Amino acid sequence: METKIDSMELVYAKPETLTDTPMHYCPGCGHGVAHKILMEVIDEMGITENTIGVAPVGCSVFAYMYMNVDMQEAAHGRASAAATGIKRVLPDKFVFSYQGDGDLAAIGTAETIHTVNRGENILMVFINNGIYGMTGGQMAPTSLAGMKTSTSPYGRDCATMGTPIKMTELIANLPGAYYVTRQSVHTPAAVRKLKKAIKASFEAQKQKKGTCFIEIVSNCPSGWKMTPLESNDWMEKNMFPYYTPGDIKVPQEMK
Amino acid sequence: MITGTVIIATEICKGCELCIASCPQNSLALSSSINRKGYRYAELVLDNCTGCINCALVCPDSAITVYRQAKPAKRASSPSLSAQTA
Numbered sequence: 001m002e003t004k005i006d007s008m009e010l011v012y013a014k015p016e017t018l019t020d021t022p023m024h025y026c027p028g029c030g031h032g033v034a035h036k037i038l039m040e041v042i043d044e045m046g047i048t049e050n051t052i053g054v055a056p057v058g059c060s061v062f063a064y065m066y067m068n069v070d071m072q073e074a075a076h077g078r079a080s081a082a083a084t085g086i087k088r089v090l091p092d093k094f095v096f097s098y099q100g101d102g103d104l105a106a107i108g109t110a111e112t113i114h115t116v117n118r119g120e121n122i123l124m125v126f127i128n129n130g131i132y133g134m135t136g137g138q139m140a141p142t143s144l145a146g147m148k149t150s151t152s153p154y155g156r157d158c159a160t161m162g163t164p165i166k167m168t169e170l171i172a173n174l175p176g177a178y179y180v181t182r183q184s185v186h187t188p189a190a191v192r193k194l195k196k197a198i199k200a201s202f203e204a205q206k207q208k209k210g211t212c213f214i215e216i217v218s219n220c221p222s223g224w225k226m227t228p229l230e231s232n233d234w235m236e237k238n239m240f241p242y243y244t245p246g247d248i249k250v251p252q253e254m255k
Numbered sequence: 256m257i258t259g260t261v262i263i264a265t266e267i268c269k270g271c272e273l274c275i276a277s278c279p280q281n282s283l284a285l286s287s288s289i290n291r292k293g294y295r296y297a298e299l300v301l302d303n304c305t306g307c308i309n310c311a312l313v314c315p316d317s318a319i320t321v322y323r324q325a326k327p328a329k330r331a332s333s334p335s336l337s338a339q340t341a
Contacts, residue, residue: 005262008260008323008325009322010320011308012319012320025316027269028271029315032315032317036314185313187277191312227272228271232273232276
């Protein structure tokens with residue numbers, strides 16, 4: 001379709017802090033939006049040169065190829081521990097860790113809980129899609145009750161496999177946690193809310209307030225064996241009743 | 256009516272259709288041809304785009320750039336202001 005853009009003004013473009021490398025994520029994956037919004041906030045705050053990210057193991061293991069800030073790859077589950085070290089050596093830098101549910105809520109549970117308990121002054125971004133997406137859709141600690149995965153083909157049986165772990169609620173009980181929220185990226189409104197939450201977290205980090213923790217409930221079209229649109233519908237119907245989006249711990253001064 | 260338009264990087268688009276579902280004007284649709292990766296890509300099929308940026312916000316691959324017609328300058332206030340200063 002031919003349109004005249006000469007007379008128009010640019011209202012939205014890809015953030016400069018996101019590289020031009022085409023992303024390896026499956027079509028419709030929430031990781032892409034989460035990366036974009038994180039980089040957009042860093043761009044708008046003008047802290048590209050002063051931000052250090054820690055990439056996890058999982059689908060987002062190549063996050064350092066897309067985020068044009070200083071990045072460090074961490075061992076599986078240890079992103080928050082690596083971020084702790086970076087923040088302590090360089091306390092004036094903005095530090096964030098970006099982890100999935102298999103990373104943060106399974107192998108990295110100890111690191112996650114103790115990082116927040118110490119109130120390390122970092123932002124932790126937690127992508128929860130209820131599955132190990134990268135390795136072929138195995139059951140994760142966050143998989144819903146009755147959810148069929150490649151290692152629970154008859155559905156997750158809570159009697160033998162335990163109930164899905166609500167990491168964000170767990171974290172919110174710790175005194176070191178400053179701002180704890182659960183967001184999603186499936187609609188434009190949700191994306192705008194997430195952007196506000198990330199911005200608030202970086203502002204809090206500037207004032208050295210404590211750990212900010214943002215859970216992003218996301219989809220996994222390939223792991224759930226659905227189209228992107230179906231997976232977003234499924235997420236709204238099944239994930240949201242258990243992992244309800246909204247602020248879980250908001251400090252008085254941010255209300 | 257404010258008009259806008261989108262430019263879609265068709266070689267980056269993976270045809271996930273999230274932008275199509277989020278468009279309040281139903282201006283977007285999947286193409287009939289495929290890109291180099293083998294995906295059908297999103298394209299603008301109607302000229303009723305308002306430049307609301309919804310499609311660009313939900314695009315996981317950041318393939319969408321949005322342009323919007325500049326808001327016309329307010330006619331009532333600006334000439335009188337310039338007359339006063341002159």
